[in-house]
Amino acid sequence: MSAANEIANAKLVEISRRGRQGIARRDFLKSSVTLGAGLWIAAYVPELAAGIAETNGKVFAPNAFVRIAPDETVTIIANHSEMGQGAYTSLPMLLNEELEADWSKIKVESAPVDAVYNHTVFNMQMTGGSTSTPSEWERLRRMGAMARIMLVDAAAQKWGVDAVGCRVQKGVVIHTASGRKASYGSLAESASQSKPPQNIPLKDPKNFTLIGKWTRRLDTPSKVDGSAQFGLDVQVPGMLYAVVARPTVFGAKVSGVDSAEAMKIPGVRVVEQIPSGVVVVAERFWAAKQGRDKLKISWDEGENAQLSSEKMLRDFSRMSASPGSVAKKMGDPARALAGAAKTITAEYDVPYLAHAMMEPLNCVVDLKADSCELWTGTQFQTVDRLSAAKVAGLPPEKVQIHTTLLGGGFGRRANPASDFIVEAVHVAKVAKAPVKVVWTREDDLAGGWYRPMWHDRFAAGLDAQGNPIAWTHTIVGQSIMQGTLFESFMVKDGVDGTSVEGAADILYGLPNLQVDLHSPKIGVPVQWWRSVGHSHTGFSVEGFFDEVAHAGGQDPYELRRKLLEKQPRMSAVLQLAAEKAGWGKPLVAGRGRGIATHFSFESHVAQVVEASVEKNGNVRVHRVVCAVDCGRVINPDIVKAQMEGGIIFGLTAALKTEITLEKGRVQQTNFHDYQMLRMFETPEIEVHIVPSEENPTGVGEPGVPPVAPALTNAIFAVTGKRIRRLPIRLSDLAGASEVKS
Amino acid sequence: MTSFFVNGKPVKVDDDPATPLLWVLRDSLGLTGTKFGCGMALCGACTVHLDGQAIRSCVAPLSRVAGKRVTTIEGLSSNLSHPLQRAWIEVDVPQCGYCQSGQIMSAAVLLRENPKPTDTDIDEAMSGNICRCGTYIRIRRAIHRAAEMAAEKKTS
Numbered sequence: 008m009s010a011a012n013e014i015a016n017a018k019l020v021e022i023s024r025r026g027r028q029g030i031a032r033r034d035f036l037k038s039s040v041t042l043g044a045g046l047w048i049a050a051y052v053p054e055l056a057a058g059i060a061e062t063n064g065k066v067f068a069p070n071a072f073v074r075i076a077p078d079e080t081v082t083i084i085a086n087h088s089e090m091g092q093g094a095y096t097s098l099p100m101l102l103n104e105e106l107e108a109d110w111s112k113i114k115v116e117s118a119p120v121d122a123v124y125n126h127t128v129f130n131m132q133m134t135g136g137s138t139s140t141p142s143e144w145e146r147l148r149r150m151g152a153m154a155r156i157m158l159v160d161a162a163a164q165k166w167g168v169d170a171v172g173c174r175v176q177k178g179v180v181i182h183t184a185s186g187r188k189a190s191y192g193s194l195a196e197s198a199s200q201s202k203p204p205q206n207i208p209l210k211d212p213k214n215f216t217l218i219g220k221w222t223r224r225l226d227t228p229s230k231v232d233g234s235a236q237f238g239l240d241v242q243v244p245g246m247l248y249a250v251v252a253r254p255t256v257f258g259a260k261v262s263g264v265d266s267a268e269a270m271k272i273p274g275v276r277v278v279e280q281i282p283s284g285v286v287v288v289a290e291r292f293w294a295a296k297q298g299r300d301k302l303k304i305s306w307d308e309g310e311n312a313q314l315s316s317e318k319m320l321r322d323f324s325r326m327s328a329s330p331g332s333v334a335k336k337m338g339d340p341a342r343a344l345a346g347a348a349k350t351i352t353a354e355y356d357v358p359y360l361a362h363a364m365m366e367p368l369n370c371v372v373d374l375k376a377d378s379c380e381l382w383t384g385t386q387f388q389t390v391d392r393l394s395a396a397k398v399a400g401l402p403p404e405k406v407q408i409h410t411t412l413l414g415g416g417f418g419r420r421a422n423p424a425s426d427f428i429v430e431a432v433h434v435a436k437v438a439k440a441p442v443k444v445v446w447t448r449e450d451d452l453a454g455g456w457y458r459p460m461w462h463d464r465f466a467a468g469l470d471a472q473g474n475p476i477a478w479t480h481t482i483v484g485q486s487i488m489q490g491t492l493f494e495s496f497m498v499k500d501g502v503d504g505t506s507v508e509g510a511a512d513i514l515y516g517l518p519n520l521q522v523d524l525h526s527p528k529i530g531v532p533v534q535w536w537r538s539v540g541h542s543h544t545g546f547s548v549e550g551f552f553d554e555v556a557h558a559g560g561q562d563p564y565e566l567r568r569k570l571l572e573k574q575p576r577m578s579a580v581l582q583l584a585a586e587k588a589g590w591g592k593p594l595v596a597g598r599g600r601g602i603a604t605h606f607s608f609e610s611h612v613a614q615v616v617e618a619s620v621e622k623n624g625n626v627r628v629h630r631v632v633c634a635v636d637c638g639r640v641i642n643p644d645i646v647k648a649q650m651e652g653g654i655i656f657g658l659t660a661a662l663k664t665e666i667t668l669e670k671g672r673v674q675q676t677n678f679h680d681y682q683m684l685r686m687f688e689t690p691e692i693e694v695h696i697v698p699s700e701e702n703p704t705g706v707g708e709p710g711v712p713p714v715a716p717a718l719t720n721a722i723f724a725v726t727g728k729r730i731r732r733l734p735i736r737l738s739d740l741a742g743a744s745e746v747k748s
Numbered sequence: 749m750t751s752f753f754v755n756g757k758p759v760k761v762d763d764d765p766a767t768p769l770l771w772v773l774r775d776s777l778g779l780t781g782t783k784f785g786c787g788m789a790l791c792g793a794c795t796v797h798l799d800g801q802a803i804r805s806c807v808a809p810l811s812r813v814a815g816k817r818v819t820t821i822e823g824l825s826s827n828l829s830h831p832l833q834r835a836w837i838e839v840d841v842p843q844c845g846y847c848q849s850g851q852i853m854s855a856a857v858l859l860r861e862n863p864k865p866t867d868t869d870i871d872e873a874m875s876g877n878i879c880r881c882g883t884y885i886r887i888r889r890a891i892h893r894a895a896e897m898a899a900e901k902k903t904s
Contacts, residue, residue: 089844090844091842091843091844091845091881092843093843223837223840224840224842226842226845227836227837227840227841227842227845228828228837229845230842230845230848231821231828231832231833231836231837231841231842231845231848231849231852232781232821232822232824232825232828232833233779233780233781233782233820233821233822233849234781234822235845236780237783237846239780239783239784240774240780242778242780248775273764291763291767291771291775291776292771292774292775293763293764293767293768293771293775363880364844364846364880365783365785365791365793365844365846365847365878365879365880365881366783366785366844366846367784367785412844412845413844414783414844414845414846414847415844415846415880415881416844417880445784447787448785448786448787448788448791449787644840648840648843648883648886651882651883651885651886652843652881652882652883653882654882655881655882655884656880656881656882677786677787677788677790678786678788678790678791678878679788679790683791683878683880684882685875685878685884686870686871686874686875686877686879686884686887686888687871687872687875689882689884689885691885692885
């Protein structure tokens with residue numbers, strides 16, 4: 008193993024170990040622990056942070072997160088990627104609440120890859136888990152306060168007054184008594200000489216002027232005039248283009264390539280085999296694609312050639328009939344079931360899902376003898392850098408990633424194996440020039456790394472009053488952590504925590520509960536997808552809970568309220584959603600209401616869906632009412648937008664999309680057979696935010712899990728038909744008439 | 749060589765005339781505001797104007813635009829002054845933003861042909877444009893707002 012590879016391996020193991028600590032430190036987010044200033048200084052002063060560009064002494068750069076130039080420009084360095092969730096606005100709001108610079112002077116830059124930018128909980132540079140604002144809630148405010156204190160000190164020194172007699176307003180330091188003023192830009196050079204403060208107190212939240220206020224996003228102008236740069240837009244001098252022919256069966260190996268016809272396409276430079284398939288490098292993307300279309304490749308298909316979704320459905324159902332590794336056990340569920348007045352059972356299924364970001368995957372690599380530069384939209388900088396370094400045969404410090412805007416991430420751009428990055432470095436070795444690897448939509452849909460397919464088998468026992476007293480839940484599906492560098496701490500006693508989240512930690516008060524898990528090993532690559540395990544357990548748990556309510560003759564809202572007595576925050580969002588949706592009030596004829604709650608990524612969400620079903624089985628979603636408690640709100644409009652977006656994302660999964668395999672091949676190829684929800688199908692959406700002074704929690708994902716079950720519960724209410732499998736098919740409901748009560 | 753006009757300026761490119769206009773704009777002319785999403789005219793991200801009509805540039809061969817006028821998002825206005833751009837900013841429409849060039853170019857043709865569209869008019873004109881982030885409700889609201897702004901401008 009080369010020295011570079013040894014270093015890279017050692018670092019990957021180290022990340023894995025620190026990540027384990029990081030997970031334990033998640034409680035950090037829940038408390039209001041304040042760290043001493045010394046710790047912040049040590050961690051974030053530029054000269055201690057490797058790789059931070061030298062400033063020229065005129066620009067004030069008190070820490071790795073903000074720079075103030077003499078021309079008043081305030082550059083905030085964002086260590087979380089912008090994939091639509093608003094990080095490039097929320098993070099500056101956190102910092103500028105304390106810094107108090109002129110908001111109109113703020114520019115955002117993406118952070119280079121450096122340990123100083125590691126996620127405060129997960130200990131690596133990454134964006135995910137709906138944690139961008141929660142994880143930076145304290146740090147960025149401290150960074151802004153640090154800068155402000157040093158600017159005030161510089162002004163006070165200049166004027167020969169006490170800092171205490173100065174205040175700040177919109178990027179200007181003012182000496183209250185004399186009225187003297189100095190702009191931040193004019194103080195930049197002298198502030199660079201200020202000593203970092205020993206104490207960095209933060210504002211009392213009741214004095215916030217920015218956090219909690221509706222604030223327009225900083226990136227909107229560039230996104231409406233074509234100037235916003237995504238990874239796919241990057242152009243570097245001398246750049247070539249590449250497309251890769253990847254196996255149609257996962258794990259298949261190339262056994263022969265005939266590239267004669269491909270090489271005849273004008274502009275095609277080279278065709279060569281790489282670990283992920285066969286690459287065509289050309290002077291233009293279109294030539295590369297034409298070249299790939301002309302390749303004749305024979306594949307040794309291997310063991311996954313017989314993969315079939317139909318067979319997996321049957322296999323999963325069979326597996327779920329026996330208990331798996333126990334994820335949660337409370338009381339004695341078997342005994343309680345046996346003694347119950349009434350028992351019900353049900354099986355639920357959801358398919359593989361692709362992320363289908365609007366911007367297909369891409370990566371530009373400029374690989375030189377002693378350095379490697381990459382440009383791409385990624386959510387996973389630390390791991391990507393180490394993975395790229397391994398392939399490049401370079402020490403990680405010689406590899407730099409320029410993170411662009413992401414045209415959607417949804418988790419796909421945080422790939423545990425850095426698949427598209429690793430492939431691009433291999434391509435760069437072949438191209439011997441800067442090269443942009445482009446994935447087409449077909450490549451994206453067939454490329455794997457899906458949200459797994461899941462099967463659930465439930466049983467519930469009710470007492471004579473119709474209350475659930477026993478609940479068992481067997482889950483079958485691939486572990487997304489198995490085989491990754493996260494396995495050692497995410498999989499315990501055979502249970503991948505992400506496979507059972509939302510099920511094992513169910514919030515309803517159930518005296519006898521068991522959740523167990525089978526994690527079959529299947530050759531389809533899988534990973535996290537917006538809301539991860541919750542994307543599946545939200546549907547199945549809330550759907551089955553509704554069945555339990557009906558079996559016991561109880562109103563689905565009332566039973567939820569009863570069993571959430573010990574969960575005040577979830578109870579509050581449930582009641583708010585029900586109230587705003589008019590639960591219990593008469594509805595337009597032919598419509599039904601369904602309700603669902605889900606707790607994920609520390610946020611509490613409840614949704615009510617109003618839907619109707621046409622004679623041919625077509626489902627129409629009229630209205631979604633969403634209530635959310637995400638702790639203290641940073642930007643209410645961003646919370647609203649993330650709920651709206653999460654709901655539409657979840658409705659697409661409920662109504663439209665599945666990835667299926669037949670003879671090892673993925674059946675879906677583009678947006679005609681993997682259909683996205685479109686404007687004409689979009690319901691009215693109302694979002695109600697519960698005011699809170701708790702620490703902020705995430706909003707990127709929590710809007711997704713409740714909508715599918717709220718919809719299927721609404722369908723049950725209006726037709727009496729129970730949907731237990733997504734996506735909903737016309738044939739499920741064709742001819743189902745309105746329930747006659 | 750194919751000669752045509754982009755955003756009012758004459759251009760000449762030597763790409764194969766069968767090359768989709770999208771890739772000529774992006775790779776040969778460096779106008780990356782027009783986006784690639786599907787390559788099959790299913791998603792609308794590649795929408796540009798050809799002699800004022802909305803077309804999907806991912807399936808329009810270069811030969812089709814010879815001698816004609818193409819407008820891309822970069823040419824919609826010189827300084828974010830188009831009512832749609834102003835409305836998109838006022839309503840804070842974009843999330844990731846990748847689909848928004850195509851959304852705006854489609855909406856521009858709608859508003860030119862129908863200055864006071866109803867919700868149904870908007871749904872029909874805009875349902876060829878996919879937004880994976882789910883900004884449809886805001887797009888609709890911004891189109892109404894842009895219609896208002898354009899009408900205000902006319903009467904002032």
